[in-house]
Amino acid sequence: MLKINNITATVNDGQQTILNGLSLEVPAGEVHAIMGPNGSGKSTLSYVLTGKDGYDVTGGAAEYMGQDLLEMLPEARAAAGMFLSFQYPLEIPGVPTMHFLRTALNAQRKARGEEPMSAPDFLKKARKIASDLKVKPDMLKRPLNVGFSGGEKKRMEIFQMMMLEPKFLIMDETDSGLDVDALRIVADGVNALRSPDRGMLIITHYQRLLDYIVPDRVHVLSAGKIVASGGADFAKQLEKEGYDKYAA
Amino acid sequence: MSLVEDTASALPHRRMEAWKWTDVRASLGGEQSGLTSACEPQLTVPVGVSVTRETKSPGGGTMGKLAANFSGDIYMVTVPAGFASREHVNISGLKSGHARIVFKLGKGAKLHVVETHNSNKPGFVNMETSFDLAEGAQLTRTILQNDHADTTRISTTRISAWGGAKITQHILAFGAGLTRFETRIAALGKDFECEIHGAYLLDGKRHCDMTSYIDLGAENAHVRQSVKGGVTDKARGVFQGKFHVRRPAQLTDAEMRHDAVMLSDTAHIRAKPELEIYADDVACAHGNTVGALDETALFYMRSRGIPLREARALLTQAFVAEAFDGMDDNRSFMSKITAWLEQNA
Numbered sequence: 001m002l003k004i005n006n007i008t009a010t011v012n013d014g015q016q017t018i019l020n021g022l023s024l025e026v027p028a029g030e031v032h033a034i035m036g037p038n039g040s041g042k043s044t045l046s047y048v049l050t051g052k053d054g055y056d057v058t059g060g061a062a063e064y065m066g067q068d069l070l071e072m073l074p075e076a077r078a079a080a081g082m083f084l085s086f087q088y089p090l091e092i093p094g095v096p097t098m099h100f101l102r103t104a105l106n107a108q109r110k111a112r113g114e115e116p117m118s119a120p121d122f123l124k125k126a127r128k129i130a131s132d133l134k135v136k137p138d139m140l141k142r143p144l145n146v147g148f149s150g151g152e153k154k155r156m157e158i159f160q161m162m163m164l165e166p167k168f169l170i171m172d173e174t175d176s177g178l179d180v181d182a183l184r185i186v187a188d189g190v191n192a193l194r195s196p197d198r199g200m201l202i203i204t205h206y207q208r209l210l211d212y213i214v215p216d217r218v219h220v221l222s223a224g225k226i227v228a229s230g231g232a233d234f235a236k237q238l239e240k241e242g243y244d245k246y247a248a
Numbered sequence: 249m250s251l252v253e254d255t256a257s258a259l260p261h262r263r264m265e266a267w268k269w270t271d272v273r274a275s276l277g278g279e280q281s282g283l284t285s286a287c288e289p290q291l292t293v294p295v296g297v298s299v300t301r302e303t304k305s306p307g308g309g310t311m312g313k314l315a316a317n318f319s320g321d322i323y324m325v326t327v328p329a330g331f332a333s334r335e336h337v338n339i340s341g342l343k344s345g346h347a348r349i350v351f352k353l354g355k356g357a358k359l360h361v362v363e364t365h366n367s368n369k370p371g372f373v374n375m376e377t378s379f380d381l382a383e384g385a386q387l388t389r390t391i392l393q394n395d396h397a398d399t400t401r402i403s404t405t406r407i408s409a410w411g412g413a414k415i416t417q418h419i420l421a422f423g424a425g426l427t428r429f430e431t432r433i434a435a436l437g438k439d440f441e442c443e444i445h446g447a448y449l450l451d452g453k454r455h456c457d458m459t460s461y462i463d464l465g466a467e468n469a470h471v472r473q474s475v476k477g478g479v480t481d482k483a484r485g486v487f488q489g490k491f492h493v494r495r496p497a498q499l500t501d502a503e504m505r506h507d508a509v510m511l512s513d514t515a516h517i518r519a520k521p522e523l524e525i526y527a528d529d530v531a532c533a534h535g536n537t538v539g540a541l542d543e544t545a546l547f548y549m550r551s552r553g554i555p556l557r558e559a560r561a562l563l564t565q566a567f568v569a570e571a572f573d574g575m576d577d578n579r580s581f582m583s584k585i586t587a588w589l590e591q592n593a
Contacts, residue, residue: 050551053543078553090548094566103562108553143566160552
């Protein structure tokens with residue numbers, strides 16, 4: 001589903017190389033976890049995959065569902081089903097959450113040549129998901145993420161994810177800032193989206209989240225490339241041993 | 249020297265401090281119709297409000313003197329004490345020439361004045377409006393301006409407000425060759441309340457200047473001012489705001505904000521927020537920001553599938569709309585803003 005082949009990426013106008021020959025393949029239906037120390041390139045990987053400006057891919061290739069991912073605009077990647085749950089979700093003053101999401105959902109549908117979702121259908125869906133995620137209806141009327149706590153913002157990312165029903169999920173440290181109850185709610189939401197035609201990439205420092213969202217494969221990212229991989233139990237081993245032996 | 253040349257030479261220019269960013273003289277490319285003629289406004293008023301015409305009287309300021317010279321009669325609008333109506337006063341049709349309108353609101357009168365300025369060909373318009381608000385009078389002004397790109401429009405408003413008077417003003421301007429909305433308020437009685445907000449959205453080579461001078465002379469005034477701007481192409485936005493808090497104006501609570509967003513790096517914004525305070529027990533603040541749209545917010549929106557143009561429009565709309573949050577009905581303004589952003593975001 002996602003094939004990354006020997007990618008190198010730089011920031012600061014080429015001054016700093018962050019990804020350094022990273023290769024990774026996530027087949028449909030699988031959940032892969034990326035673990036690694038601070039500064040290893042985890043967030044850069046998420047931004048390169050979603051097309052943020054300022055991250056220049058200087059070598060290698062990435063293919064997503066048969067398309068050249070790196071040639072696509074961020075909005076085209078979203079319409080093709082790619083979703084990033086941000087480590088630090090942005091506040092969008094003045095734009096009510098529901099309006100933002102409906103605009104996003106219908107922009108994606110338009111890009112895919114589908115009819116827009118009607119207001120009643122959209123509301124019905126939003127109410128159901130909000131109730132599952134214990135998101136207060138009041139939050140949906142407020143400007144997106146403005147005045148929300150860290151945990152509320154993360155929950156709102158999952159709310160958006162469930163509304164948009166992406167095909168490929170990237171979760172960038174979604175567990176940071178969440179208490180145990182919120183973590184369980186978020187994990188339940190993510191697990192509900194697991195399906196044979198959906199891929200997921202979970203970026204995390206800690207093994208904790210992987211107790212709730214059990215991955216098929218675990219990779220260690222160090223100095224911009226994958227240096228070790230294993231099954232679900234590998235995360236527990238990493239938690240015990242630390243990343244030192246993988247350090248560049 | 250012809251009358252037109254003579255008049256043009258009397259226009260405000262950039263060496264005058266109050267006009268340094270809005271050079272009327274230099275903006276007059278070729279002859280513009282209206283420079284030396286009167287303009288008949290289309291004026292409709294609710295039942296109970298009377299309109300009479302009076303002969304000339306001297307005007308103040310450079311543009312006021314020109315208006316006094318050329319406008320012919322003054323339109324006098326008299327609003328009796330205690331007046332209230334759901335009908336508005338509508339002013340439109342000011343497409344070229346000089347005009348003067350004077351409103352007198354009696355004690356406790358409530359009046360809503362709606363101005364629409366939309367010239368469809370180049371013209372020179374100089375409008376002088378004054379309001380005298382007796383005690384407890386409430387004035388609401390709603391102004392929408394969208395002129396021909398080569399029009400010059402100077403609109404100067406002078407308001408005297410006695411005790412307990414209230415002013416609510418909202419201006420949405422899309423600029424023109426040169427546009428200036430100048431609002432000068434003198435609060436002469438205590439417990440004055442004022443909400444004075446506006447936004448300008450400018451493209452091409454349009455110019456819009458929002459200037460205000462609020463002179464507070466009595467205690468317990470409450471003033472809120474927020475002006476938003478959005479400029480693209482080679483457009484120029486100007487904000488000049490001043491609160492003058494005189495010694496008797498104790499317990500004044502006044503806030504001024506001007507915030508503008510640059511939608512292209514070839515546009516210009518000039519801003520001069522000023523406070524001059526002589527009373528010692530007051531809360532006064534001013535703030536001014538000019539910047540580009542937040543790139544990280546734009547990426548966040550795009551990562552959710554919203555195309556760049558739409559994301560820019562949505563962010564700008566949210567930013568500008570704040571100026572009109574307090575309007576009873578801002579739908580008309582919102583649809584105009586949306587339409588502009590569809591073309592220019």
